[in-house]
Amino acid sequence: MEQLTVKFGGLTALDDVTFDVRPSEVVALIGPNGAGKTTVFNAVCSLLRSSGSIRIDGSTVPRKTPQLARLGLSRTLQGLGLFPTMTVAENVRVPVAYRRNADELVGAQLERLGLSSIATRPVGELPFPDRKRVALARALANDPSLLLLDEPAGGLSVEDIDSLSDTVRDIASSGRSVLLVEHHVDFVMGLADRIVVLDFGRVIARGTPDEIRADPRVEEAYLGVAATNGNGSGPRTGAHA
């Protein structure tokens, strides 16, 4: 994306944000609460009016959300957004239900995420880590070239996070681009190829995990939280309010 700017009335939530995510790459977007991470996702998905340009595989993202899937964009939501009374397989099927090979596409993702044995269980009965895997399988069903993951590690145990890291790495290694928003700094540092740090709607740092770890601007933005804790959830809730 280039020079992405989003304004909410008098508030500039994103100010000239430019970065890219290449094929087979995992890029993490981090920053304190209110930095603009979710706004990037919403702008990429054309849920918000923005200026600047967003391209996927060289094609400019249109301002109509239904076209995004055709362009190869898929996303998970912080709140998962699953249908609790529908089964695992039915949820994963939603984005590809119109496809002739829907069964095959669903089966492949159930297998990839280790969900085949619970395919017929209603999602509402499942523990949270399983539901998160269902949400990821659903996002993968239409074979996106760009996958946006909104706090994928949130609420997971250390073991689940390790397994998630392997899964995301595997997803990227098949040529997809992965952009994730995440507060769990250890997860990000262990997984991302590159990190983009936002603060007050601007990119304040970008680089490899080692470069970001050593960057004093990042530590300052997090007021030391990111540098010392596994969970770098920023302290600036409501900073822009």
Ligand SMILES: Nc1ncnc2c1ncn2[C@@H]1O[C@H](COP(=O)(O)OP(=O)(O)OP(=O)(O)O)[C@@H](O)[C@H]1O
């Ligand atoms: N719909 C909206 N209307 C007005 N202001 C908004 C809206 N959505 C977000 N904002 C403001 O834009 C700024 C960026 O918010 P955003 O949710 O993108 O931050 P974030 O980095 O995702 O934060 P968090 O880590 O808490 O999820 C904040 O100041 C927020 O209050």
